[in-house]
Amino acid sequence: MNVSAPFSEAGTPHKKPEQALKGAISIRNVTKIYDPEGVNVMAVDNASMEIAGGEVCMIVGPSGCGKTTLLNAIAGFHSITSGEIRLDGELLCGPGKPKAKQGADRMVVFQHGALFPWKTLAENVAYGPIVQGALSKSLAMEKARHMLADAGLGDVGNKYPGEVSSGMARRAEIVRALINDPKVLLLDEPYRAMDALTKSIMHESLLETYDRTKVTIFFITHDLEEAIFLGDKVHIVTTRPCQLKKTVNVDIPRPRSYAVQSSEQFRVLMEEVNEAVHEEAIKAFEAGERELA
Numbered sequence: 001m002n003v004s005a006p007f008s009e010a011g012t013p014h015k016k017p018e019q020a021l022k023g024a025i026s027i028r029n030v031t032k033i034y035d036p037e038g039v040n041v042m043a044v045d046n047a048s049m050e051i052a053g054g055e056v057c058m059i060v061g062p063s064g065c066g067k068t069t070l071l072n073a074i075a076g077f078h079s080i081t082s083g084e085i086r087l088d089g090e091l092l093c094g095p096g097k098p099k100a101k102q103g104a105d106r107m108v109v110f111q112h113g114a115l116f117p118w119k120t121l122a123e124n125v126a127y128g129p130i131v132q133g134a135l136s137k138s139l140a141m142e143k144a145r146h147m148l149a150d151a152g153l154g155d156v157g158n159k160y161p162g163e164v165s166s167g168m169a170r171r172a173e174i175v176r177a178l179i180n181d182p183k184v185l186l187l188d189e190p191y192r193a194m195d196a197l198t199k200s201i202m203h204e205s206l207l208e209t210y211d212r213t214k215v216t217i218f219f220i221t222h223d224l225e226e227a228i229f230l231g232d233k234v235h236i237v238t239t240r241p242c243q244l245k246k247t248v249n250v251d252i253p254r255p256r257s258y259a260v261q262s263s264e265q266f267r268v269l270m271e272e273v274n275e276a277v278h279e280e281a282i283k284a285f286e287a288g289e290r291e292l293a
């Protein structure tokens, strides 16, 4: 994977060590009930989670348990019913402020790509700072090209999303999120539909990006190997309504290479995560059976 010279002249994504601790997320006693007067779905029930600044936090749990609901609350897409969420101590949402304001400090990458098909990769990456008025068009394009090069996409900046592989497009999306210099990257199963080979390239690319930027990452996945390989912590959440069930600390040193996946340490971590997830998967299955009965 190509990691070119640091991009420091035109506004760098590289953070100084003292900035590395930004992006701490505190989720305290958060409850989310969708449509309380109507269908009344409790997606999250009194959930609490602490994510340190610069941490890669992986969220795993059964389908439909409320993971995306939590992410949406952090991003400011949805309100919460009670509790509070803070970013670096500042209230994002909580009593008297049910919905967080959306902001460039929290950038979201979804499982279905969201690049503009009529813009080149470089234009897509440059788009945010241009529309926010943060950079002139020429500076934004220069910065976009540098950052694409940093991510090994220097040769395809002039291509349109339809002209590159899905893996390249997904990497460009992450660059597009990072150009805003966010405190937090919110990733909702970004590699779900990818084959194993492409996924492994995505993982290496994301790890390189993380090692350079130390941005806090909140990453939802169903892939347990992915969770352990990428994460500092794996938060296993319960079947709906979502609560934190167990946190597994991943003490694998960084930078990480794929070889670590065949280690005994990795196998033990997989077993621990798998056991907790499996318990919840059974509960989710049984709840589904009850609903059908």
Ligand SMILES: Nc1ncnc2c1ncn2[C@@H]1O[C@H](COP(=O)(O)OP(=O)(O)OP(=O)(O)O)[C@@H](O)[C@H]1O
Pocket (backbone or CB within 6 Å): 034, 035, 039, 041, 042, 043, 061, 062, 063, 064, 065, 066, 067, 068, 069, 070, 240
């Ligand atoms: N706008 C909504 N109105 C009513 N119920 C909703 C709404 N959005 C989500 N839900 C329900 O809330 C629950 C949690 O959904 P959420 O998308 O957060 O789960 P998830 O864990 O991210 O699922 P998956 O892993 O399948 O993506 C689900 O039962 C879902 O059907």
